[in-house]
Amino acid sequence: MSDLLERLRGRGWRITSQRRVVVEVLDGDHVHLTAEEVHSRAALRLPEISRATVYNTLGELVSLGEVMEVCTDGRAKRYDPNARQPHQHLICSECGTIRDVHPAGDPLGDLPATERFGFTVSGVEVTYRGLCPSCARPLG
Amino acid sequence: MSDLLERLRGRGWRITSQRRVVVEVLDGDHVHLTAEEVHSRAALRLPEISRATVYNTLGELVSLGEVMEVCTDGRAKRYDPNARQPHQHLICSECGTIRDVHPAGDPLGDLPATERFGFTVSGVEVTYRGLCPSCARPLG
DNA sequence: TTCTTGACTTGGACTGTGTCCATCGTAGGA
DNA sequence: TCCTACGATGGACACAGTCCAAGTCAAGAA
Ligand SMILES: [Mn+2]
Ligand SMILES: [Mn+2]
Ligand SMILES: [Zn+2]
Ligand SMILES: [Zn+2]
Numbered sequence: 001m002s003d004l005l006e007r008l009r010g011r012g013w014r015i016t017s018q019r020r021v022v023v024e025v026l027d028g029d030h031v032h033l034t035a036e037e038v039h040s041r042a043a044l045r046l047p048e049i050s051r052a053t054v055y056n057t058l059g060e061l062v063s064l065g066e067v068m069e070v071c072t073d074g075r076a077k078r079y080d081p082n083a084r085q086p087h088q089h090l091i092c093s094e095c096g097t098i099r100d101v102h103p104a105g106d107p108l109g110d111l112p113a114t115e116r117f118g119f120t121v122s123g124v125e126v127t128y129r130g131l132c133p134s135c136a137r138p139l140g
Numbered sequence: 141m142s143d144l145l146e147r148l149r150g151r152g153w154r155i156t157s158q159r160r161v162v163v164e165v166l167d168g169d170h171v172h173l174t175a176e177e178v179h180s181r182a183a184l185r186l187p188e189i190s191r192a193t194v195y196n197t198l199g200e201l202v203s204l205g206e207v208m209e210v211c212t213d214g215r216a217k218r219y220d221p222n223a224r225q226p227h228q229h230l231i232c233s234e235c236g237t238i239r240d241v242h243p244a245g246d247p248l249g250d251l252p253a254t255e256r257f258g259f260t261v262s263g264v265e266v267t268y269r270g271l272c273p274s275c276a277r278p279l280g
Numbered sequence: 281t282t283c284t285t286g287a288c289t290t291g292g293a294c295t296g297t298g299t300c301c302a303t304c305g306t307a308g309g310a
Numbered sequence: 311t312c313c314t315a316c317g318a319t320g321g322a323c324a325c326a327g328t329c330c331a332a333g334t335c336a337a338g339a340a
Contacts, residue, residue: 014307014316035298050319055298074209074217074327076297090251090259099257103250110243111230111268117239119230121270128251130261154287154336175327190290195327214298216326282340289334298325305318310311 004066011064021045022057026067026081032089032098034076072098072127088126094135101128144206151204161185162197166207166221172229172238174216212238212267228266234275241268 004023009015021042026033033041039054058079061067068080072091078098087100107124144163149155161182166173173181179194198219201207208220212231218238227240247264 016307016317018318036296048319052299052301052320053318056317069214071211071214074211077214090255090257090261092259093262099259101251101255101257103247103255104252105245105250107243107247107250107266108268110245110247111241112244115230115241115243117230117241118273118276119232119239119268119270120276121230121268122233123269125267125269126247127265127267128248128259128261129263129265130256130259133258136260156288156336158289176325188290192291192328192330193289196288284339285335285337287334287336290332291330293329295328296326298323300323301319301321303319305316306314307316308314310313 007066008064013060017046018042018049018053019057021049022054023061026061026079028081030099031082032070032078032080034078036076038079070098088128090128090130092132092135093129094131097132147206148204153200157186158182158189158193159197161189162194163201166201166219168221170239171222172210172218172220174218176216178219210238228268230268230270232272232275233269234271237272 005015005020008019008023013019022038024045025038025041035051035054035058038058039049039051042049042054058067062069062079066081066083068083070078070080070089072078072089080100082100087102090099090101091097103126107126108121111121111124145155145160148159148163153159162178164185165178165181175191175194175198178198179189179191182189182194198207202209202219206221206223208223210218210220210229212218212229220240222240227242230239230241231237243266247266248261251261251264
């Protein structure tokens with residue numbers, strides 16, 4: 001959204017058409033696209049946008065804390081515009097659908113000092129796995 | 141260990157020298173090697189073992205539930221022989237060290253029904269991030 | 281013990297994901 | 311309007327992993 005574009009301009013970004021479409025493609029809820037998906041959607045609006053530019057822009061958005069990188073499996077990373085509100089993920093093992101979820105409790109507090117091996121623990125990621133309603137339906 | 145080799149024989153595996161060294165390399169606590177690391181350690185004992193065989197054997201051990209696949213970042217998957225005891229991971233953001241940890245509480249129970257979107261939730265992975273004692277030391 | 285055979289191994293080609301770089305283009309200030 | 315440093319581009323490259331046809335051998339049969 002243009003809030004984001006304004007923030008980026010304030011941080012010294014040049015607002016190019018490429019950056020604009022990447023930011024537009026990432027707008028929405030429960031959006032967790034791969035870089036390739038971002039590229040192909042961006043290319044619908046700006047046919048000659050390059051893969052390198054999409055990767056560069058996503059990387060910069062991640063560095064600035066505007067987008068989160070999510071690694072859920074050994075496949076491509078996913079890019080999550082919902083970076084300002086801390087949340088976790090629920091993933092369908094069958095079709096890969098990803099939902100943002102907000103567990104109760106404090107997962108960091110669940111790690112006793114005796115289980116910290118002297119680490120300074122600063123963050124935690126939780127990934128719930130299961131079957132989405134469509135994939136859980138027995139026959140169709 | 142040879143418990144594992146015996147179980148594998150019982151499941152119809154041919155015990156080849158390649159499979160034996162892969163299983164031996166995976167023995168121990170807090171072992172989370174990449175396929176390439178398994179390959180290079182295996183090659184110390186059996187110089188001509190191929191990458192394909194290491195990947196095949198690791199994949200079969202995962203299918204049989206004898207080894208767990210751990211995806212912690214966008215890099216190579218890690219293979220964890222501690223598959224029978226459920227546990228989570230604590231990872232140093234600086235050097236990549238991985239420790240097995242056992243958080244208190246029931247992470248699955250922390251996901252309220254209203255946050256399940258109709259999914260049948262069957263599992264959860266928790267990854268704690270921080271700095272290990274060596275990397276947290278200010279100057280060395 | 282030797283024979284037989286299908287399961288296993290091998291090297292190399294291939295794919296998917298991501299990075300790097302030299303060169304070209306352009307956003308935005310002067 | 312002009313300048314120029316920042317950004318875009320395409321293609322080469324790197325890494326992780328998969329696939330395949332051909333050769334090898336573990337282990338049961340005789
Ligand atoms: Mn999310
Ligand atoms: Mn582990
Ligand atoms: Zn599903
Ligand atoms: Zn460390």
